Structure formats: structure tokens, C-alpha cells
Ligand SMILES: Nc1nc2c(ncn2[C@@H]2O[C@H](COP(=O)(O)OP(=O)(O)OP(=O)(O)O)[C@@H](O)[C@H]2O)c(=O)[nH]1
């Protein structure tokens with residue numbers, strides 16, 4: 001790796017400041033450059049990084065950081081706390097509708113992991129006592145319907161399809177009737193991947209929303225997404241008013257800065273994370289773990305404990 | 308439509324973001340100062356160029372400006388373009404082409420980047436050039452991956468060698484190589500399952516497939532294409548590094564450039580790893596594939 005860990009870099013930056021009393025702005029600035037670098041390397045959006053660094057700088061200047069023998073770790077602590085705050089509270093809950101069935105709709109860019117996540121979420125909620133129905137609203141991607149059927153079969157979940165000649169809006173509507181008839185209290189709509197700037201396809205999602213009024217619209221986002229994550233999230237959120245985000249492919253080695261970017265532009269919680277291709281690989285989201293990950297410090301908590 | 312105008316169309320949204328900003332920046336500044344370079348750095352980072360490559364680019368730009376004795380910001384743009392082109396051209400960006408000898412193209416990459424779709428497009432493009440093409444369904448893992456590829460095979464009008472879901476990918480590729488020889492095809496394109504580069508067992512599986520190809524068809528020319536999603540941030544560099552260790556990558560296919568992502572990761576990979584970008588994906592349709600050309604790319608990006 002080109003960069004040593006943020007923890008090492010911060011401690012270097014502070015090594016000559018020990019015992020100096022309160023930090024002034026100049027002292028903090030050097031350390032903040034390291035923080036900024038780490039966040040940018042993790043793909044946190046540039047603008048989000050700027051705001052964040054300002055917040056942390058203000059706080060670090062105000063506190064008695066240098067009284068500690070390990071000012072670097074004190075600053076890490078502040079950075080970690082602020083990052084965890086920004087990431088929101090644990091909210092890995094799905095809101096259920098007062099009237100059955102509860103309708104969930106997946107949305108997102110091409111290849112983000114929507115179809116796979118439909119299966120994973122269905123499986124998870126089935127274990128919690130629900131009777132999910134998966135609905136194939138992607139009529140565009142080659143074999144998208146078959147893919148959802150295979151997923152449903154593997155998990156022993158029913159899949160509703162009307163082929164690829166009926167509009168997704170009509171499929172969604174019909175699936176609700178089907179769910180009522182067959183006693184499915186949870187309907188999960190798989191939708192085709194689309195670009196946030198594709199007006200026709202975004203209008204289709206708006207139409208589905210208007211037709212079936214989903215209890216939750218979940219943006220499925222690839223954890224490896226770069227600076228554009230804010231654009232994507234902003235567009236999906238302003239047009240659809242999403243309820244939350246599911247972050248996929250976190251089993252990779254990406255630092256996952258997109259999580260922070262998306263959270264800060266939409267204010268919507270990250271509800272679950274995809275941790276693999278297997279249909280059981282869906283986990284709750286932990287803001288503190290994500291913070292450590294973005295900072296590139298798995299051991300940040302133990303460091304802080306020593307501080 | 309010419310390649311250039313098509314590329315421009317595909318890159319239209321990409322261009323908007325980065326070039327408007329660069330134009331603004333250069334035209335509204337008088338004298339060149341540090342603040343200007345800071346703002347340029349911001350633009351590059353927002354385009355996913357990454358911190359180290361951005362710094363490298365700006366350093367080179369400063370050098371060039373000194374050498375050419377340029378003092379006014381309005382002249383920077385041309386110099387900056389040259390600098391970017393230098394990085395791209397340093398690494399022998401030979402365009403994608405299949406010659407007369409039998410060729411096997413392996414298509415690899417992480418999950419969902421656009422491998423299978425790109426294979427459809429590449430097969431279509433090569434077939435239009437008069438090549439005899441065969442496709443191998445080497446993704447035996449993902450649900451309906453084989454069906455998806457077979458639909459592409461039908462669309463393009465080329466055969467697809469496949470087994471059932473769950474079978475050994477190396478066995479599928481073995482079959483496909485034998486079929487390619489027997490049918491005397493010009494190009495065999497092999498699909499592979501998406502895999503994250505940090506999964507050692509999956510990377511080993513890939514290595515096994517490469518060994519089968521090498522053993523069964525040593526005389527064929529090998530082309531290894533890594534597919535990268537332009538929306539991906541700095542992790543793309545790591546992907547390129549690790550996949551390149553498993554098999555020498557001969558080129559990159561950069562997909563989804565029809566979105567708003569800037570694809571600046573190309574610069575990072577070019578400058579850090581010397582792997583040329585050969586093709587770009589600008590949509591989901593069969594024609595939405597372009598041969599990458601460093602000159603055109605930079606022109607389209609900055610003009
Ligand atoms: N490693 C890993 N792979 C995942 C995860 N979630 C999904 N995938 C893989 O990502 C690829 C794309 O997943 P899909 O579910 O087909 O994505 P999609 O959003 O439905 O794609 P489109 O319908 O084409 O837009 C597949 O290879 C999945 O197996 C995850 O959490 N980890």
C-alpha cells in the first residue's frame with residue numbers, strides 16, 4: 001500500500017506537539033490533511049469531505065486534545081465519533097404497512113444487486129415470520145425474470161411474473177391482487193436497473209409508486225461506487241423519496257466511502273448490507289463498523305480504548 | 308455516425324460535468340496561482356481520478372507550464388489536455404483488434420460490471436467484421452447467467468457452448484475450446500462469473516480456467532479483458548491490480564460511461580498499472596460499444 005494507516009499518519013503528525021496544551025488551528029490543519037486524504041482514498045465525496053473536515057477541525061480545536069499523551073488517538077476518536085454520527089443510528093428495520101400486504105420496491109443502477117437482494121431480503125423476512133412474494137418487474141434485462149425465478153426457487157419463495165410483454169406498472173398492480181388472494185403479507189418488487197438520468201425509466205418507477213404506493217422504496221447501491229454516488233442517490237431520492245439504502249458487495253475490499261456520501265446527501269438510513277453472493281449474505285448495518293472501515297482502521301476501537 | 312461523434316454522444320453527460328467546470332475555471336482566472344491548482348485537483352478528484360494520480364497530473368502540468376513559459380490561465384487547458392494524453396499514450400494504447408490467428412478472449416471482472424453484456428456487444432462487433440465467433444458460458448454460478456448469455460447469442464446470431472448451472476467452469480471452457488477448434492472459429496469469447504478480487508478461492512478457480520485454455524489451445528492468441536464499471540471509485544485500481552496478478556490483462560473494457568460517472572479511474576489505472584483501456588460501454592444495447600482511443604477520449608472529455 002502506498003499509504004500507511006491513518007492511525008500511523010495521525011500519530012506522526014502529532015508526535016512533535018505533545019504536551020503543548022491546547023491545539024491551535026495550524027496544529028490541527030496538518031492532521032486534517034491526513035484525514036482528508038484517507039476519506040478521499042475511501043471514495044467519500046469531495047464536498048462531503050470538506051464539510052466533515054471543517055466540523056472535526058472546529059471540535060478538535062476546542063478540546064484539550066494535547067493534554068493526552070496520545071493526541072493523535074484523541075483526534076482519531078473525534079473523527080470516528082463524528083463519522084459514526086453522520087452515518088446515523090442502527091435502523092435495520094423494515095416498516096410494515098398497517099394493511100396487508102406491505103409493499104417494498106427495489107431501485108437502483110444497473111448491476112447494483114437488486115435482484116439478488118430481493119431474494120436475500122425475502123429470505124430474511126420469511127425467517128421473521130412473513131410470507132413474501134417476489135415480483136418480476138424487470139422486463140428489459142435478458143433473463144431477468146428467469147433469474148428471479150431461480151432465486152425464488154432456491155429460497156422456496158413464490159415469484160410472480162407476467163412475462164416481458166406487460167408493463168411493469170401493470171405487473172406491480174396485478175401482483176398485489178395475487179398477494180391478497182394467496183395470503184402473502186409482503187410483496188417485494190424487483191425493478192430493472194436504470195440510470196438516474198434516464199427520464200423514461202425513472203418515470204416508470206414514479207408510475208409504479210403511484211399505482212401501488214410501496215411502504216418502502218429501497219435504493220440498492222454498490223459499495224464500490226465512487227464520487228458519483230451522491231448524484232445517483234440525490235436523483236433517486238428527489239424523484240422517488242426513498243426510505244432507505246441497501247449497500248451491496250461489502251464483502252469486497254472497498255473502503256465504502258459511498259456509504260457516507262449517500263447518507264449525508266439523502267439523510268436516509270442504510271438499512272442492510274450485502275456481504276456476499278449467497279442468498280443468506282444480508283446483514284444489519286452497523287454505523288460504527290462502517291466508520292472504521294472508511295477510515296481504513298479495523299482496530300480503531302482498540303486504539304481509542306488505549307487513548 | 309463517425310466513431311468520434313458517437314463517442315462524443317456517449318460521453319455527453321460525462322463531458323458536461325468535467326469540462327464545464329474546467330472551462331469555467333480556466334477562463335475566469337487571470338494569473339496562475341496555487342488556488343487554481345487546488346480547484347483543478349478538486350475537479351479531478353470529483354471525476355474519480357484519485358488523489359495520487361491527480362497530484363501526479365498537476366505536477367506534470369506545472370512542469371509543462373514552466374517549460375512552455377505559460378503565465379495566463381486561459382492557455383492552461385491545451386497544456387492540461389496534452390498532459391492527460393501523455394499519461395494515456397505512455398502505455399501503448401493499441402486499439403482493440405482481432406487478427407487472423409485463432410483468438411480466445413477471456414472476459415473477467417467483479418460482480419455486475421457488465422461482462423456478459425459486453426460479450427454480446429463484442430461478439431456482434433466481431434461478427435460484423437466477418438469473423439466466425441463462438442461464446443462459452445463460463446459463468447455457471449449466477450442464477451440464470453447461462454440463459455442471459457444464450458439470449459445474447461441469439462441476438463447476435465452466434466453459438467453458445469454451455470453446460471448446466473453449477474457445473475465446473477473449467478469443464479465448460481474445455482468443451483468450448485474443443486468446439487472452437489472443431490468448428491474452426493476465429494474467436495472464442497469466454498464469459499466468467501463475477502468475482503470479487505479478494506476471494507482467493509474464486510481467483511484460483513479463474514487461474515484453473517486459464518490453465519485449461521493454455522494447455523488445450525497453446526497456439527491461439529489470448530486476450531484477457533478486464534471489465535470495469537465507470538461508476539466504481541478507487542477500488543477499481545485494486546481490482547485491476549489483483550486480476551492482473553491472476554492473468555496478464557491485455558485490456559480494459561470500461562462500461563456504463565453513458566451515466567454521469569466521469570470514468571476518471573481510467574487515468575489512475577493507466578498511470579499506475581500500464582494497462583490500456585481498449586473498449587468502452589455506453590449503453591445496454593448491442594451497438595453501445597466503442598473502441599477506446601486515447602486522443603478521441605481526451606478530446607471528447609475536455610472539448
Ligand atoms: N460479492 C457480492 N456480490 C453480490 C452482492 N449482491 C449482488 N451481488 C452480485 O452482483 C451481481 C449483480 O447482481 P444482480 O442482483 O443481478 O443486480 P441487479 O441490480 O438486479 O442488476 P440489473 O437487474 O442488471 O440492474 C451478481 O453477480 C450478484 O451475484 C453482494 O453483496 N456481494
Ligand SMILES: Nc1nc2c(ncn2[C@@H]2O[C@H](COP(=O)(O)OP(=O)(O)OP(=O)(O)O)[C@@H](O)[C@H]2O)c(=O)[nH]1
Nearest residue numbers: 110111418419420421422423424501563588589590
Ligand atoms: N447503462 C449501461 N448499462 C450497462 C452497460 N453494460 C452493461 N450494462 C448493464 O449492467 C447490468 C449488468 O450487466 P451484466 O452484463 O449482466 O454484468 P456481468 O458483469 O456479466 O454481471 P455478473 O455476471 O452478475 O457478474 C445489466 O443490466 C446490463 O444491461 C453500459 O455500458 N451502460
Ligand SMILES: [Mg+2]
Nearest residue numbers: 114115138144
Ligand atoms: Mg436485476
Ligand SMILES: [Mg+2]
Nearest residue numbers: 422423446452
Ligand atoms: Mg455475467
